[in-house]
Amino acid sequence: MEGGRRGFSLVELAIVLTIIGIIMSIGIKSCISGITTAKSDKTKDNLDILKTFIERNICKNGKFSFAIPENLKIDGWNNQITIINATSINNESPCLLNATNLTAEENSTSYVYNNVAVILISKGENQKLDSKILSNKVILKPDDLYSIITLNELKSKCCKGKELKIITPFLPPIVENATYSVTIAVNGNYGNYTWSITSSDYPSVAEILQNGTKRSTKQPYTTINLSCNDTSKIATILSSASTAKITISVKNKNQKTTKNFVLTIIRR
Numbered sequence: 001m002e003g004g005r006r007g008f009s010l011v012e013l014a015i016v017l018t019i020i021g022i023i024m025s026i027g028i029k030s031c032i033s034g035i036t037t038a039k040s041d042k043t044k045d046n047l048d049i050l051k052t053f054i055e056r057n058i059c060k061n062g063k064f065s066f067a068i069p070e071n072l073k074i075d076g077w078n079n080q081i082t083i084i085n086a087t088s089i090n091n092e093s094p095c096l097l098n099a100t101n102l103t104a105e106e107n108s109t110s111y112v113y114n115n116v117a118v119i120l121i122s123k124g125e126n127q128k129l130d131s132k133i134l135s136n137k138v139i140l141k142p143d144d145l146y147s148i149i150t151l152n153e154l155k156s157k158c159c160k161g162k163e164l165k166i167i168t169p170f171l172p173p174i175v176e177n178a179t180y181s182v183t184i185a186v187n188g189n190y191g192n193y194t195w196s197i198t199s200s201d202y203p204s205v206a207e208i209l210q211n212g213t214k215r216s217t218k219q220p221y222t223t224i225n226l227s228c229n230d231t232s233k234i235a236t237i238l239s240s241a242s243t244a245k246i247t248i249s250v251k252n253k254n255q256k257t258t259k260n261f262v263l264t265i266i267r268r
Contacts, residue, residue: 036125038076039075039077039125040124040125040145041076042076043076043077043122043124044145046072046075046081046122047075047081047120047122047146047147050068050072050081050083050120050147051120051147051149053068053072054068054083054118054120054149055149055153055157055158058094058117058154058158059157061253062093062252062253063089063090063091063253064085064089064090065090068083075122075123075145076122077122077124079122079123081121081122082120082121082123082129082133083118083119084102084118084119084121084133084138085102085117085118085119086100086101086102086116086117087101088101089117089151093158093253093254093255094117094154094159095155095158095159095254095255096251096254096255096256097151099114099151100115100116100117100151102116102136102138103136103137103138104116104119104137104138104139104140104148105137105138105140106140107131107139107140107141107142108141108142113148113150115150115151115152116138116149116150116151117149117150117151117153117154118149119138119140119147119148120146120147120148120149121138121140121145121146122144123144124143124144124145125143128143130143130144131144131146159254159255163187163255164186164187164250164251164252164255165187165257166184166186166248166250166257166258166259167185167186167187168182168183168184168185168259170261171261171262171263171264173263173264173265173266174226174231174234174235174265174266175231176231176232176234176235176265176266176267177231177235177268178231178268179225179226179227179228179231180224180225180226180230180231181223181224181225181226183222183223183224184223184224184250185220185221186221186250186257192216192217192218192252192253193217193218193219193222193250193252194215194250194251194252195213195214195215195216195222195249196248196249196250196251197210197247197248198246198247198249199244199245199246200245200247201244201245202237202238202244202245204237205234205237205238205246206247208226208230208233208234209224209226209246209263211230212225212226212230234265235265238265242265243262243263243264243265244262244263244265245260245262245263246260246263247259247260247261248261
């Protein structure tokens with residue numbers, strides 16, 4: 001044939017275009033998949049960062065009562081991360097709690113998390129919150145990305161090595177019509193302390209002792225100071241007894257402890 005072959009046939013062009021289309025389709029899908037994976041990974045990282053921030057500040061403040069920067073509450077799709085917390089940690093340290101009223105259930109596995117402190121949920125790829133939020137329970141759906149903070153996790157981070165204990169071994173006797181002073185001490189120095197004194201047998205004696213006590217202090221001790229008039233009142237209350245059982249309690253932002261004492265009165 002003169003001049004040889006000068007071009008492609010329509011069939012050949014169609015085949016080439018089909019191959020190119022397939023390659024482009026695969027490339028676009030791979031690109032979209034890569035973007036989705038990147039956003040998902042970013043969301044997981046953001047959830048971890050937010051979880052760490054919340055844990056550290058609960059330990060620092062003793063409860064969930066602090067502001068969270070807005071930039072920490074954004075997922076990989078620039079949507080707000082939903083934060084759900086047990087109401088009990090709003091007012092009490094995790095170290096003082098034995099349980100919470102919040103549970104979480106993974107819908108895909110039916111696994112239930114009990115005593116949950118905080119749940120963080122991202123809407124995920126479909127940008128729709130699929131998880132079901134009930135009054136004291138959250139049913140987590142697999143389309144959402146989430147992170148859970150349990151009470152035990154908080155206890156392990158906030159309470160370890162900070163056991164609160166009253167180390168004063170005994171209360172010295174009270175002498176009727178004489179001033180009285182005693183220091184009650186606890187181990188460590190972990191923040192503001194609140195002291196209380198009670199007695200199931202002699203509540204009026206406990207009230208006199210309480211009135212002579214510093215209610216709270218930044219130091220790990222408090223002093224009970226009684227006047228001559230106070231010791232005289234206690235002697236009158238204990239007219240038919242020589243001792244009274246006293247319970248002293250101390251609480252800081254993380255823990256609470258009590259110790260029982262026997263208070264002896266010496267009459268003149």
